[in-house]
Amino acid sequence: MQIFHHSTNTISRVSIYGAAFILALLGGVLYAIELSPIYTRVNEAREQPVPFSHKHHAGELGIDCRYCHTTVEKSSFAGIPPTQTCMTCHSQIWTKAPMLEPVRASYRDDKSIAWTRVNALPDFVYFDHSIHISKGVGCTTCHGQVAEMPLTWKANTLYMDWCLECHRDPAKYVRPKSEVFDPGYVTPANQLELGARLVKEYKIHSLTNCSTCHR
């Protein structure tokens, strides 16, 4: 008894090779998507409950990062300013501006402002701001030209290969500690020379052991 017609032999053969081919293609497409800004959201300005502008505050007004991100030097977490920090200035200026209403409401009603996270690592990665700051890695090296962002965006993928690119050879990126917070810092022409000297001076190691970041 013949259940299937002869032609099914060809179909099944084609579908086996076809499946392998489609799977490979799918993998390739997924990989491409994973590296593309559609998925990584690099350079995509994010909507926020208040249109807070680093361009305005950190760029034009020249307010130091630490005025708002107070814990960046001493803890793993950079710190997002509480409403009180905004109110140190906005209790007196732009007090009528509608775009600042969420800030005033938050202060009035003791309700948190819910900012949208721009940079986020998966929970299985350990990251610490303080070590990078104290070894001379500048904010802009990882976060890009923050002082030119009207709305904050992510400047790098934050993928493992990106971390490792620097961890393998930090000399390419480190700057003098006094320049870490300078949003307008330009990498000098003699970076490799300077970097090599700073790596010695700050006793920087090349940390590529898995347990550095996965602990």
Next chain:
Amino acid sequence: MKSRGQFDIRAQREGGAPAPVPHLRRCGLSWPRYAALPGWAKLCRAYGAGVAVDSEVASKKKAGGTPALQIARAANVICLAALALLFAGCRMDMHQQPKYLPYEPTTFFDDGRSERPVVPGTVARGQLRLDELLYTGKENGVLSNKFPFPITRDDLERGRQRYNIYCTPCHDYTGSGQGIVVQRGFPPPPSYHIDRLRQAPVGHFFDVMSNGYGSMYSYASRIEPEDRWRIAAYIRVLQLSQHATEQDVPPSERPQLNQLNAGQPQ
């Protein structure tokens, strides 16, 4: 011990003033990772269902089957295994672990905050603060003109750095009260160089930073007590700098001063 984000939360609470901490929401395409890719989950499901029906039909019709069918079945098993592996990628257990990162919102508490406010009156370890001078700038309830620890050059450098971060937006780099935010309409603070503030005890500066003053908010949540003292010391330096005479400059440095003066249009 330093654990993620504990430090800042306590520090921000310390100020006393109502200070709603923000929330940081994770959202968007990156989370969860694969599920957001259009049609991906649907595709997985559809293929899975197809395989199930196929094998059901096959088992009813004939045990064993033709070699072609066997190969097809084996291929199905392999594809299924591959899919299972991919599905494992869909799982987010390790990406989003059941723990709260700083400022992560929660649905468990009514106010949505995962880090809980400290019960009023709680004294955390290391926060007893019995040293009246160090923590209030007062001695026996009166503002003091003494520093709680000797001020070294390093302390002054640190004071300058902290002053430049937290005070210059309004008080500007020399302390005259014409900072950038004042130029944009903030009510101008008094200059540090007026007599009243030159006579004021250092404890007064510590007190202003800790508790605020008029329209100026408290900076207690952002600046540690020791650093507040260093800033107060640096303000003294600024005051001195605006009232210095040539006699204050060591003789060895005076020629340099004259050079500087010569270079400046008077």
